[in-house]
């Protein structure tokens with residue numbers, strides 16, 4: 451028997467394309483039909499990549515032609531899948547944590563560039579702006595937040611929340627703080643493996659009573675190891691801030707830091723790069739800037755990597771001293787240091803609002819107004 455292409459097309463109109471109410475001919479899923487005597491070859495492209503959808507489409511085509519056109523037709527179905535690409539940006543891994551609006555990870559490729567100092571000052575500046583702020587010190591190699599917040603001798607209490615025992619973060623300067631340092635002895639060297647550390651950190655997030663937070667800052671350990679991977683994959687991190695000095699060796703590591711967040715397995719949007727220890731100004735020569743670690747290195751790196759430059763923080767003796775006595779320098783009022791941290795914080799908030807393109811406009815305006823930024827136009 452000689453089959454006709456028109457009959458086959460008409461028959462296939464009886465099969466509906468999943469999802470859009472059209473049949474598979476109308477929807478354009480059937481891309482070609484060839485007939486040779488009693489043999490038929492049907493080319494079909496579907497969007498659903500699952501094995502089940504592929505099998506179902508094939509079986510329906512076979513059955514339909516046998517039933518409607520010719521029961522002994524020899525049919526070959528060539529099936530292709532054209533699945534829409536899944537968007538990679540703005541992807542947040544892990545379940546949202548009730549009450550916590552934004553989780554911002556602060557990282558550095560290299561150790562000692564001032565990541566913890568920047569995180570502590572960001573936290574107190576956000577609190578000064580009126581935000582509800584939490585800070586989780588995940589630096590398993592050297593948790594420094596208890597000292598920077600003058601709470602090294604405190605221990606988080608267990609409280610009862612809705613019948614469950616929860617850890618109560620320690621609060622100072624308007625910032626709620628939990629640190630791996632609260633659970634280790636000061637002189638004890640702890641060797642953590644990635645999954646073990648991730649488990650401890652998960653407990654400090656999910657078994658802690660953070661309450662309502664606009665921002666939870668994560669002070670990450672230096673480097674780009676498996677511990678970072680464990681943290682990033684288990685928490686819904688909104689964005690990452692990378693800290694570097696302008697020095698070549700620090701920049702090379704900061705580049706790795708940015709690449710870590712951008713790799714497929716992590717995919718956390720990079721809010722931008724901060725240049726710490728950008729220059730030194732001696733108190734007796736306030737107009738002089740000495741670029742001890744080089745000039746504009748982190749700014750150039752940000753341009754090169756096409757990520758925002760969030761600002762520069764000078765090398766100031768007072769910043770180091772304030773950290774050591776447990777009162778972050780940004781708490782001082784009417785100083786150039788306070789101003790520098792305010793500008794940095796506003797830029798972080800602004801980038802965060804940009805990144806949260808799905809944030810309702812009222813929320814975006816509330817956040818930017820609280821940070822003293824002009825309302826940000828979304829990209």
Ligand SMILES: Nc1ncnc2c1ncn2[C@@H]1O[C@H](COP(=O)(O)OP(=O)(O)OP(=O)(O)O)[C@@H](O)[C@H]1O
Nearest residue numbers: 561562563564565566567672764765766769770773
């Ligand atoms: N802008 C600054 N001006 C002066 N001192 C600073 C500045 N930033 C950081 N420091 C000092 O540099 C030292 C290292 O800073 P910090 O501990 O914040 O770095 P880190 O990158 O978090 O280190 P780690 O690798 O241990 O996590 C500290 O003594 C800190 O007080």
